[in-house]
Amino acid sequence: MSDGVPRPRLAPADVGLAILAAILVARLWAMPLGSSLWLDEFGTWWVTDGGVARVLERARLFPQSVPYGWLIAAARSVLGASEVALRLPSLIAMLAAAFAVLGLGRALFDRSTGLCAAAAFLVFPQIEFAAADARPYALAVLGAVLSTGALVRWLDRGRARDALPYVLAAAATVYLQYLFATVLLAHALYAWRRRGATAVSRPAAAAAMAALAVLLGPAAVLVEEIRRSAASHAYAPLPAVGDLARALVPVRGAALVLGGVVVAFAVRAARRLSADARAEGVRDAWVLLAAGAAAPTLVLFSVSRIGGISLFEGRYLLPALPFWSLILGRGLAAIEPAAGRRVAVGVAFALTLGIRGELGRREIAHGREDWRAAVAASNEANGDSPVFLSGTFAESADPRLAADPRHTGYLLSPLAYYGARGPAAVLPLRPAAGNPKGDVQGFFGETPVPGRFAVIERRSRHPSWLPALEEVLGPSGSMGRRIWTSGPLTVEEFAAEGASGAGR
Numbered sequence: 050m051s052d053g054v055p056r057p058r059l060a061p062a063d064v065g066l067a068i069l070a071a072i073l074v075a076r077l078w079a080m081p082l083g084s085s086l087w088l089d090e091f092g093t094w095w096v097t098d099g100g101v102a103r104v105l106e107r108a109r110l111f112p113q114s115v116p117y118g119w120l121i122a123a124a125r126s127v128l129g130a131s132e133v134a135l136r137l138p139s140l141i142a143m144l145a146a147a148f149a150v151l152g153l154g155r156a157l158f159d160r161s162t163g164l165c166a167a168a169a170f171l172v173f174p175q176i177e178f179a180a181a182d183a184r185p186y187a188l189a190v191l192g193a194v195l196s197t198g199a200l201v202r203w204l205d206r207g208r209a210r211d212a213l214p215y216v217l218a219a220a221a222t223v224y225l226q227y228l229f230a231t232v233l234l235a236h237a238l239y240a241w242r243r244r245g246a247t248a249v250s251r252p253a254a255a256a257a258m259a260a261l262a263v264l265l266g267p268a269a270v271l272v273e274e275i276r277r278s279a280a281s282h283a284y285a286p287l288p289a290v291g292d293l294a295r296a297l298v299p300v301r302g303a304a305l306v307l308g309g310v311v312v313a314f315a316v317r318a319a320r321r322l323s324a325d326a327r328a329e330g331v332r333d334a335w336v337l338l339a340a341g342a343a344a345p346t347l348v349l350f351s352v353s354r355i356g357g358i359s360l361f362e363g364r365y366l367l368p369a370l371p372f373w374s375l376i377l378g379r380g381l382a383a384i385e386p387a388a389g390r391r392v393a394v395g396v397a398f399a400l401t402l403g404i405r406g407e408l409g410r411r412e413i414a415h416g417r418e419d420w421r422a423a424v425a426a427s428n429e430a431n432g433d434s435p436v437f438l439s440g441t442f443a444e445s446a447d448p449r450l451a452a453d454p455r456h457t458g459y460l461l462s463p464l465a466y467y468g469a470r471g472p473a474a475v476l477p478l479r480p481a482a483g484n485p486k487g488d489v490q491g492f493f494g495e496t497p498v499p500g501r502f503a504v505i506e507r508r509s510r511h512p513s514w515l516p517a518l519e520e521v522l523g524p525s526g527s528m529g530r531r532i533w534t535s536g537p538l539t540v541e542e543f544a545a546e547g548a549s550g551a552g553r
Contacts, residue, residue: 166378192222207248341372485517
């Protein structure tokens with residue numbers, strides 16, 4: 050029934066923007082779901098392949114979020130283990146995160162800011178990638194936004210029952226991705242900033258922080274376990290000052306938004322933002338946004354440089370992007386009249402689709418690694434003969450792990466998932482170029498080299514095995530033949546003279 054109050058009608062331009070946003074999400078987030086998994090996603094498949102009961106055990110061998118593993122294992126029991134099934138939770142979570150950003154912008158500023166912030170959120174390439182990725186980052190981004198919104202509501206209302214959603218959401222964020230704990234620093238700064246302007250008592254705040262600390266106790270144990278073997282799980286170089294400067298401002302996403310801002314509206318936008326600076330509550334909100342946008346980058350850069358292990362990866366900086374979305378959204382909302390901000394958002398959406406949408410193709414892939422096609426090519430050419438995998442996870446740089454049956458499960462997971470026909474083994478990441486004979490002899494040892502075998506190699510920072518195998522085995526009559534290549538993946542078949550056919 051109508052309450053007699055006329056409801057505002059959506060302007061045709063707003064309907065058009067909503068349709069454009071839906072097209073963007075469908076093309077860049079949803080359509081890639083069925084494409085080949087890429088390397089890191091196979092870790093999720095392996096961790097959850099033993100069901101819920103084995104997630105904890107496997108997540109300690111291949112560092113993975115335990116709650117995320119349980120979620121995916123449960124989803125697999127209903128949906129199966131297809132690429133779409135493994136990625137669907139991330140898509141749902143990132144869509145929810147976009148709406149959560151809208152709500153947070155509305156709570157901190159106004160409805161227009163929330164809508165513009167959600168629009169900015171959609172154009173970040175890192176958000177787009179995580180939305181179709183079978184890893185926990187989309188869910189962790191959702192946790193970061195929900196926990197921030199819960200904190201704002203708790204400090205605004207001062208009710209004890211509002212503390213529980215914050216504590217649970219903040220703990221969930223950390224368990225989904227331990228390095229997303231950087232968002233808690235922004236929360237702490239915002240809470241401290243508002244200490245004189247909130248009805249939350251000090252005992253209530255202390256109790257909530259104590260509860261959060263207790264919930265995070267097991268996470269600290271798991272993090273310490275990972276830290277002790279951190280060198281085995283990564284080989285990225287330490288970040289330089291230039292990397293810090295580039296990461297502090299996410300130019301690839303921000304430029305798409307700012308590119309749509311019409312210069313004629315810049316002065317009016319500046320006046321609106323200057324009014325923000327005179328409002329106490331809005332100044333508090335800007336402290337939260339600035340801290341949330343900078344903390345992940347600054348903390349992980351410092352930890353990487355001090356600890357000597359690189360944690361300065363784009364996926365670990367994702368918690369900064371909802372805050373950047375709000376910063377950009379506030380700037381867009383400051384444009385008057387409203388037609389100006391609609392133009393800016395529309396241009397940003399159009400640029401995103403044009404630059405990253407691959408509109409000339411019917412299908413769009415999630416990543417550049419087509420393992421499905423690589424394994425199919427190997428099976429076609431190599432049949433039931435052995436297949437060796439080179440360039441797999443960083444853990445294979447340690448020959449002990451590469452030969453350990455507990456670890457070879459995830460190291461060989463791309464071949465297991467897509468059904469390589471022949472017996473499979475891991476070629477460890479080569480430590481350096483210059484000793485191909487020693488590397489080949491060290492791998493095969495006393496075992497005779499098969500008369501026919503295939504190598505599937507993923508290009509990495511480590512030297513390739515393919516030239517080494519060709520140099521060492523060529524003189525003995527085992528000739529290499531490249532049968533497939535795409536992106537970073539290459540399939541090469543080696544066959545000794547007179548070797549029997551592959552049995553296709």
